[in-house]
Amino acid sequence: MTAHGERPRLAVVGAGPAGLAAALAAARQGLTVTLVDAAPQAGGQFHRQPAEGLGARRARALHHRWSTWERLRDGLARHVAAGRITHLPDHHVWTVEREKDTDPDLDPDGTFVVHALRGPAQEEPATVRADGLVIATGGYETVLPFPGWTLPGVVTAGGAQAMLKGGLVLPGRTAVVAGTGPLLMPVAAGLAAAGARVAALVEAAGARDVARSAPALAAHPGKLAEGARYAAELLRHRVPVRSRHTVVAAHGTDRLDAVTVAALDPDGRVRTGTGHRVPCDTLAVGHGMLPHTDLAETLGCAVDGRRVRVDDEQRTDVPGVWAAGETTGIGGADLALAEGRIAGLSAAARLDSRTPDRSSWRSAAAARSRLRRFASAVDAVYRPPAHWTDQVTDDTVVCRCEEVPAADVRAAVGELGAGDLRTVKLLTRAGMGWCQGRMCGPAVAGLLGCELPVSRRPFARPLPLGVLAGATEDPTEDPQPVRPEEENA
Ligand SMILES: Cc1cc2nc3c(=O)[nH]c(=O)nc-3n(C[C@H](O)[C@H](O)[C@H](O)COP(=O)(O)OP(=O)(O)OC[C@H]3O[C@@H](n4cnc5c(N)ncnc54)[C@H](O)[C@@H]3O)c2cc1C
Structure with missing residues (x-):
């Protein structure tokens, strides 16, 4: 009891x-x-x-x-x-x-x-x-910055899918789906099936990356079949797939009208002279989660x-x-x-x-072991291009909440000697806004050349000061119990 x-x-x-x-x-x-x-x-x-x-x-x-x-x-x-x-x-x-x-x-x-x-x-x-x-x-999704990524029409890959599944709307008529990760295939297939023209699926990983993890991936035929189904859907909708490619810039004045797609070399650098423009009104982009x-x-x-x-x-x-x-x-x-x-x-x-329930526990534990092995194999395949920061021009906004350009982050590191995210934040305000660095953290860490540290945030969400003031009172004295009958009504 x-x-x-x-x-x-x-x-x-x-x-x-x-x-x-x-x-x-x-x-x-x-x-x-x-x-x-x-x-x-x-x-x-x-x-x-x-x-x-x-x-x-x-x-x-x-x-x-x-x-x-x-x-x-x-x-x-x-x-x-x-x-x-x-x-x-x-x-x-x-x-x-x-x-x-x-x-x-x-x-x-x-x-x-x-x-x-x-x-x-x-x-x-x-x-x-x-x-x-x-x-x-x-x-949550990671999106790394590139010139033009703040233009209207650029959305996250998961965001595009959320618009479709949750709002039954397409983010645009002609989409490019780009970045890296297993999420890109279902997003491109979903947009195409719902009537968008998917002008390209641009994936940073290539055949070599897949080959390296092939034995581990091959041990999961069910998952491979799922991937094959998405690939068949992309083929049916004639979606061109550009592996070992990346979007280096998004273009437009008031909103997106094209992206530049370029090939990557085996080290993850953009191959000079390979860039070509792809007209589109939507870029659904994601670099992992x-x-x-x-x-x-x-x-x-x-x-x-x-x-x-x-x-x-x-x-x-x-x-x-x-x-x-x-x-x-x-x-x-x-x-x-x-x-x-x-x-x-x-x-x-x-x-x-x-x-x-022993049998339920055993079957879940067996599935967990199998699926964790698969997840590690997938994780080894999909990585953002190693030299993605080369494409980030000084005027590219890195922290969208506080509108901090890459030049400020670079100056904080190069001229003022900042060596960690916290110091960059104090010097530039990058990570100080509404999302508290959830979006820009990986980008700032990349520009700094360090791993993304664990962030110690006291609150999982922004909240009004009045709520915080109320919550600091002893909750045993003034509880606000939620009444289940009301909530489920
Ligand atoms: C945007 C997006 C799109 C995806 N699309 C696909 C796809 O098409 N195909 C695919 O195979 N995988 C997709 N994935 C991955 C897939 O969704 C996950 O593998 C799976 O849903 C993980 O399940 P989960 O229960 O761990 O988390 P989730 O499904 O993410 O569920 C987490 C839940 O927690 C809630 N939550 C989070 N924080 C709080 C909080 N502070 N307070 C209250 N509630 C909170 C959220 O509202 C959400 O309902 C997607 C992931 C994301 C982020």
């Missing part, structure tokens, strides 16, 4: 594949789960659904693995109806803190207090209390490189905190599902002494 005398409560932050799998597994085992998510609907990035008001009749046409989504969606609906899961969409978690109970015998680890801002305007505070926490907040680690870092969880460190049960090194999905490393939706299931089963076993 817990200190509050009820079934153990688990808060799961993130309703993508990992969070959904964790919530369903834990609820099935008897925990009371609150699933908190910033998006208006469950599904995360991979199963992003069209806004309800759009009345989409054939949403599945934009999706792969629809049956997996149906299983997750229906499972969630069943548990919500039975009162085992409370789903809180449109809740943006800005921090999680641990509230120590007055009686350590009853509650040695204390209770977690999840602080969120509700609604699209993110202004109404809400809190959720729980005995355990699963962090399943996924990852990074895990969201802010909430885990706030709670003091160890982070390896850029991913939250977890053990075989998906436990972080902070008692009562699990992490699953892309927050523990970029690996795709199937890996996120397997990790989420293990986290949910482990949470039920640890918080409520439930004997885990």
